[in-house]
Amino acid sequence: MDRPVISAKNVWKVFGRDPKGYLKTMPDGRSFEDIRADGYIAGVRDVSVDVARGEMLVIMGLSGSGKSTLVRCFSRLHEITSGTIEVDGEVIGDLSEKELIDLRRSKMGMVFQSFGLLPHRTVLDNIAFPLEMRGQDRHTRRARALEVIKLVGLEGREDYFPRELSGGQQQRVGIARSLAIEPDIWFLDEPFSALDPLIRRDMQDEFLRLQGILGKTIVFITHDFDEALRLADRIAIMKDGAVEQCDTPDQIVMNPATEYVARFIEDVDRARVIHAGALARAGQLGEGAPVDSRATVKQLAHQLVNDQRAIIPVTENGKAIGAMSRQDALDILLKVG
Amino acid sequence: MADLTTNSASSVVLMTRIKAGYGLIVFAIGLTLLQYAGALPTWLHRLPDAAVPPFADWLNAIFNFVKDDLGLLTLTRFLTEGLEVLLDTTANLLFGKRRWPNLGPIPWSAIAATAAVVGYYLGGWRIAALAGGTFVWTALIGQWDIAMQTMSVLVVAAPLAFAIGLGLGILAWKSPGFDAVLRPILSVLQTLPFFTYLLPAVIFFKVGPTAGAVATIVYAIPPMILMTTLGLQKVSPEIVEAGKMSGCTRWQMLRHVYIPAARTEILVGVNQVIMLCLAMVVLTAFIGMPGLGAKLLAMMGSFKIGRSFEIGVTIVLLAVTLDRMSKAWVVKLPEHFERGTSFWVRHRFLLLALAAFVGFTLIAQVVPILSEVGRKQSWSQGKEIDNLIKGFLAIEAVQAVTGSIRYVLNIWVLNPFREFLLSIPMPAFVMLIAGAAVLIAGRREAWLAAAFFGLVALTGWWDRSIITLYSVLSAVFIAILLGVPIGVIAARKEKRAKAVLLVCDTAQTFPSFIYLIPAIMLFGITATSVVMSILIFSMVPLVRYTIEGLRNVPAEMTEAAEMSGATRMQKLVNVQLPLALPTMAVGFNQAIMFAFFMVIIAAFIGTQDLGQELQRTLAGTDLGKNFVLGICVTLMALTFDMVIMKWAEEKKRRLGLG
Ligand SMILES: Nc1ncnc2c1ncn2[C@@H]1O[C@H](COP(=O)(O)OP(=O)(O)O)[C@@H](O)[C@H]1O
Ligand SMILES: [Mg+2]
Numbered sequence: 001m002d003r004p005v006i007s008a009k010n011v012w013k014v015f016g017r018d019p020k021g022y023l024k025t026m027p028d029g030r031s032f033e034d035i036r037a038d039g040y041i042a043g044v045r046d047v048s049v050d051v052a053r054g055e056m057l058v059i060m061g062l063s064g065s066g067k068s069t070l071v072r073c074f075s076r077l078h079e080i081t082s083g084t085i086e087v088d089g090e091v092i093g094d095l096s097e098k099e100l101i102d103l104r105r106s107k108m109g110m111v112f113q114s115f116g117l118l119p120h121r122t123v124l125d126n127i128a129f130p131l132e133m134r135g136q137d138r139h140t141r142r143a144r145a146l147e148v149i150k151l152v153g154l155e156g157r158e159d160y161f162p163r164e165l166s167g168g169q170q171q172r173v174g175i176a177r178s179l180a181i182e183p184d185i186w187f188l189d190e191p192f193s194a195l196d197p198l199i200r201r202d203m204q205d206e207f208l209r210l211q212g213i214l215g216k217t218i219v220f221i222t223h224d225f226d227e228a229l230r231l232a233d234r235i236a237i238m239k240d241g242a243v244e245q246c247d248t249p250d251q252i253v254m255n256p257a258t259e260y261v262a263r264f265i266e267d268v269d270r271a272r273v274i275h276a277g278a279l280a281r282a283g284q285l286g287e288g289a290p291v292d293s294r295a296t297v298k299q300l301a302h303q304l305v306n307d308q309r310a311i312i313p314v315t316e317n318g319k320a321i322g323a324m325s326r327q328d329a330l331d332i333l334l335k336v337g
Numbered sequence: 338m339a340d341l342t343t344n345s346a347s348s349v350v351l352m353t354r355i356k357a358g359y360g361l362i363v364f365a366i367g368l369t370l371l372q373y374a375g376a377l378p379t380w381l382h383r384l385p386d387a388a389v390p391p392f393a394d395w396l397n398a399i400f401n402f403v404k405d406d407l408g409l410l411t412l413t414r415f416l417t418e419g420l421e422v423l424l425d426t427t428a429n430l431l432f433g434k435r436r437w438p439n440l441g442p443i444p445w446s447a448i449a450a451t452a453a454v455v456g457y458y459l460g461g462w463r464i465a466a467l468a469g470g471t472f473v474w475t476a477l478i479g480q481w482d483i484a485m486q487t488m489s490v491l492v493v494a495a496p497l498a499f500a501i502g503l504g505l506g507i508l509a510w511k512s513p514g515f516d517a518v519l520r521p522i523l524s525v526l527q528t529l530p531f532f533t534y535l536l537p538a539v540i541f542f543k544v545g546p547t548a549g550a551v552a553t554i555v556y557a558i559p560p561m562i563l564m565t566t567l568g569l570q571k572v573s574p575e576i577v578e579a580g581k582m583s584g585c586t587r588w589q590m591l592r593h594v595y596i597p598a599a600r601t602e603i604l605v606g607v608n609q610v611i612m613l614c615l616a617m618v619v620l621t622a623f624i625g626m627p628g629l630g631a632k633l634l635a636m637m638g639s640f641k642i643g644r645s646f647e648i649g650v651t652i653v654l655l656a657v658t659l660d661r662m663s664k665a666w667v668v669k670l671p672e673h674f675e676r677g678t679s680f681w682v683r684h685r686f687l688l689l690a691l692a693a694f695v696g697f698t699l700i701a702q703v704v705p706i707l708s709e710v711g712r713k714q715s716w717s718q719g720k721e722i723d724n725l726i727k728g729f730l731a732i733e734a735v736q737a738v739t740g741s742i743r744y745v746l747n748i749w750v751l752n753p754f755r756e757f758l759l760s761i762p763m764p765a766f767v768m769l770i771a772g773a774a775v776l777i778a779g780r781r782e783a784w785l786a787a788a789f790f791g792l793v794a795l796t797g798w799w800d801r802s803i804i805t806l807y808s809v810l811s812a813v814f815i816a817i818l819l820g821v822p823i824g825v826i827a828a829r830k831e832k833r834a835k836a837v838l839l840v841c842d843t844a845q846t847f848p849s850f851i852y853l854i855p856a857i858m859l860f861g862i863t864a865t866s867v868v869m870s871i872l873i874f875s876m877v878p879l880v881r882y883t884i885e886g887l888r889n890v891p892a893e894m895t896e897a898a899e900m901s902g903a904t905r906m907q908k909l910v911n912v913q914l915p916l917a918l919p920t921m922a923v924g925f926n927q928a929i930m931f932a933f934f935m936v937i938i939a940a941f942i943g944t945q946d947l948g949q950e951l952q953r954t955l956a957g958t959d960l961g962k963n964f965v966l967g968i969c970v971t972l973m974a975l976t977f978d979m980v981i982m983k984w985a986e987e988k989k990r991r992l993g994l995g
Binding site for chain 2: 023026073102105109114115118119120121130131134158159160161163164177178181185
């Protein structure tokens with residue numbers, strides 16, 4: 001197994017007058033409310049997560065649950081109060097200002113909810129901005145910027161100013177800017193929340209297409225469960241600054257770790273989330289035509305109803321990995337239990 | 338229950354406050370009556386001279402120490418050299434003073450044409466016409482040289498004030514410690530009457546344009562600092578984070594992210610810098626700086642109303658032009674060019690401005706009138722206007738009207754009021770002020786008010802301070818009688834309100850000096866003119882805030898009143914005015930501040946107040962006295978500011994409008 005790209009251990013981020021001093025003397029087990037009563041705000045509470053290379057981790061939670069704060073700790077836009085965060089094996093809290101700037105200039109890209117574009121720069125200049133900051137010459141940065149502009153489909157808009165573009169186009173600029181330096185790690189903080197639902201859908205497709213080409217390590221924040229399901233390899237659900245559960249969508253839906261997570265996913269159509277692969281039990285074989293592990297229960301609905309077999313074999317990339325119980329799948333489809 | 342106790346506790350506090358307030362006032366009345374009865378010892382009426390500490394001497398000692406022993410004078414004289422080179426350069430270019438680079442003067446037509454092109458670029462035809470027209474007028478009316486004398490200081494002072502203000506603003510934003518030191522200094526600077534800027538400038542910097550420029554720069558810096566910090570603080574956190582994630586160093590953050598993103602506020606600061614500079618440059622006439630202000634002063638002094646009027650128009654046109662152009666710059670946003678747009682089109686305005694400048698400069702070599710409008714050729718109608726006005730004033734009816742206004746004002750209102758204020762014993766006066774402060778604002782304000790007025794008494798300038806106060810109060814009182822009804826009537830219709838607000842906005846950009854002209858025109862060089870000019874000047878904010886207060890009353894409230902069948906008058910008195918009152922109080926406060934400002938300028942007409950003494954100090958080198966006088970004005974102004982603003986805030990909070 002590869003070393004994780006981002007590895008956070010017992011990360012705390014407390015806002016207030018003297019967060020470090022407070023945290024040192026704070027007794028164990030103080031809840032979010034207790035901390036608030038002490039006059040501090042716990043943005044991130046004792047979070048430990050790893051993000052593997054090429055993985056897309058989606059962070060979910062209600063507004064104010066600490067998603068943005070956590071991601072800003074990953075990129076050291078916030079100094080954490082305690083714990084450690086390693087990026088590519090380096091403890092980022094120990095980096096000097098110069099090293100940190102170098103890290104951001106070479107490895108990290110970030111997309112913001114309200115775009116964070118510089119209003120006085122054209123699309124081209126906004127996208128070339130990170131390149132300009134790292135001192136690349138005019139010609140190279142222009143060439144690279146035009147490349148990313150093409151990638152996000154903004155050809156012909158190079159000389160526009162942000163306010164002359166629609167919201168969707170502005171976010172394309174934000175995405176293009178974050179990609180200009182070819183980062184390994186890509187942070188996206190609710191990139192599509194400010195967009196209309198229809199455009200949001202388009203942008204998600206666009207994003208999946210880009211990720212198909214680029215295959216980056218991604219931390220993606222959203223508060224929209226459907227969005228999370230479309231995109232995530234793993235989902236981390238946050239509440240009051242703490243990660244309640246961090247797992248694949250199937251596992252979260254099938255085995256919610258806490259009461260809160262259970263309530264959070266209450267309204268989710270589980271048949272659309274759970275894949276055959278998650279239902280497959282290794283060791284069982286079953287007979288007859290197999291189903292693909294990546295198919296959701298919903299996609300298999302027709303077959304499940306008509307099939308007569310009690311257990312159905314499941315294959316992943318053509319290799320058998322086990323078999324699932326048809327009754328289990330039907331229960332999920334019919335929302336039993 | 339908890340609510341009830343705090344309520345009753347606060348009403349107890351209120352009761353003691355009211356008791357204390359009335360107690361003070363009753364006591365003050367008692368003292369005054371004793372004085373009338375002749376039973377008050379004189380040392381209780383006015384502070385005996387022996388008890389007045391020699392503040393001026395102390396201050397002078399400090400100034401001398403700083404100036405000579407600490408070597409500040411050497412430093413400032415050193416700085417002066419650089420400034421002088423700049424001023425000489427602009428003076429040469431604009432009106433042909435014989436100094437390096439010996440190129441000027443630039444033909445007026447070239448400047449007018451360039452201004453028109455810049456105006457067009459910033460705001461289209463209207464501003465182009467305004468800018469071009471202003472300069473054409475200035476040349477044709479025969480005031481080009483004096484206007485350029487003013488401009489030559491302005492074009493040096495404004496950029497310097499901008500740069501210094503921007504730098505200090507950035508420092509204050511970066512360092513909370515520096516900010517904490519700077520803020521109180523700024524708020525004092527902003528209430529100091531401008532006269533206190535002039536004399537130090539004269540003493541520490543050379544007399545003439547240099548001192549004028551320094552005073553102007555110092556005067557214009559505070560708002561630039563405030564706007565810069567405000568703008569930088571308002572930059573959206575996401576833009577900041579985007580900059581950091583793009584790998585900006587600290588300097589790159591400032592240069593490429595913060596400053597461009599704070600563009601709007603910074604440009605608003607530029608607008609304020611320009612307007613304050615213009616106002617101050619005109620006022621530097623008082624320290625003998627040549628230019629529009631000095632000419633106006635001279636013309637008014639010799640009662641040449643026609644010429645004064647023309648100079649006034651020039652100043653107003655310049656003010657409006659500079660204001661509109663810089664405001665247009667604030668809202669001007671970059672537009673993109675389509676791909677493949679040629680160099681010529683991309684830079685068409687720059688090229689056009691260059692062409693206009695070079696073209697007219699060349700043509701002017703052949704057509705002299707385009708280079709300089711001689712005395713004989715100017716269109717000045719000074720004499721004719723003089724005669725016209727004299728004729729108008731000689732009309733019996735007009736004379737009867739102005740005469741009776743003057744008579745009624747002087748004999749029935751102003752003089753008695755003045756005598757009355759002067760008759761109050763000093764301790765009683767301080768108590769009255771404190772009593773009023775406790776009733777209107779609160780205990781803290783009352784203590785401060787008493788301390789402030791006590792200090793004024795200690796300076797030994799009590800009588801003159803009271804006369805200053807009397808001018809301010811009587812003018813503002815009349816301004817309220819006129820301004821509030823005007824505001825109420827204007828606020829009734831959207832369109833009318835907009836029009837009046839526009840007039841107020843424009844009037845506020847005029848340098849205060851201008852307001853003397855109509856007053857002197859109608860009432861000559863008399864005490865009535867002083868009150869009149871203050872009155873006009875301070876009416877502007879009153880009308881403005883009355884309209885804004887009334888128009889911002891939430892619609893549901895007026896509708897509720899309409900539904901309960903209130904007449905228009907009932908609605909106004911019971912709903913709109915009470916709700917608008919806090920906003921109107923802000924206008925009232927501004928009116929008083931403006932009045933304190935104007936009363937000093939108007940002293941030029943000849944009064945017996947602090948302004949008169951202040952103007953006298955300018956002729957000498959008594960820096961200490963100049964400061965003491967300035968501080969008297971500041972202390973009185975601060976008292977009003979503090980009390981009124983506290984009241985307005987409190988009221989707003991209670992009405993739930995905050
Ligand atoms: N700079 C800050 N200072 C103080 N509190 C903050 C700051 N930033 C975030 N918080 C608090 O931290 C908590 C988490 O905020 P955030 O991470 O923005 O939530 P989310 O992105 O999930 O909506 C909130 O309670 C918020 O008020
Ligand atoms: Mg957020």
